[in-house]
Amino acid sequence: MTKPFWESTSLENMTDEQWESICDGCGKCCLHKFIDDEEASEDMAPTDHIQKGESIHFTNIVCGLLNTKTCSCSQYHKRTQLVPDCVKLTKDNLDSIFYMPNSCSYRRLYEGRGLPSWHPLLNRGKKTAMHKAGMSIRGKTVFDHDVDLDDFENYIVTWPLMDKD
Numbered sequence: 001m002t003k004p005f006w007e008s009t010s011l012e013n014m015t016d017e018q019w020e021s022i023c024d025g026c027g028k029c030c031l032h033k034f035i036d037d038e039e040a041s042e043d044m045a046p047t048d049h050i051q052k053g054e055s056i057h058f059t060n061i062v063c064g065l066l067n068t069k070t071c072s073c074s075q076y077h078k079r080t081q082l083v084p085d086c087v088k089l090t091k092d093n094l095d096s097i098f099y100m101p102n103s104c105s106y107r108r109l110y111e112g113r114g115l116p117s118w119h120p121l122l123n124r125g126k127k128t129a130m131h132k133a134g135m136s137i138r139g140k141t142v143f144d145h146d147v148d149l150d151d152f153e154n155y156i157v158t159w160p161l162m163d164k165d
């Protein structure tokens, strides 16, 4: 039997369409997070990069442009104009993948862990299994325009770090 493309093709060699389909649409990369390097805590925009070795803490504060029901960006094509810090993961910045949550499907493939059973590609393109498995941000977040970001330490959560096969 022929292997599915995500098992036979490296991330670097995927077509644009294949690459896009790897995104599970969980929305976790749209959460604000911060770095703890023992000397200082620094608030990060949803997709800022970190250096390897630094601790990353996720909050349940999400970018105001995320549709928190579908877990999709409401302004996908204009996102980098509207949110200058929104940096998309691409084949060219794969070495920064460690700022993504463990369950991020790109990170899973990059680390040789394969796609999880709840991934839309294994569920007729639907996100239902992902939501049921609790692997998306649905129902768990507050918008960044509704909170004082200076208080971000009050919003630290561990659920974005969890993964499930």
Ligand code: SF4
Pocket (backbone or CB within 6 Å): 022, 023, 024, 025, 026, 027, 028, 029, 030, 089, 100, 101, 103, 104, 105, 106
């Ligand atoms: S964390 Fe990864 S898989 Fe989930 S939405 Fe972001 S880029 Fe896609």
Ligand code: SF4
Pocket (backbone or CB within 6 Å): 029, 030, 046, 047, 063, 064, 065, 066, 067, 072, 073, 074, 075, 076, 079, 080, 083, 086, 087
């Ligand atoms: S602009 Fe869109 S893709 Fe970027 S962090 Fe906000 S919701 Fe996510």
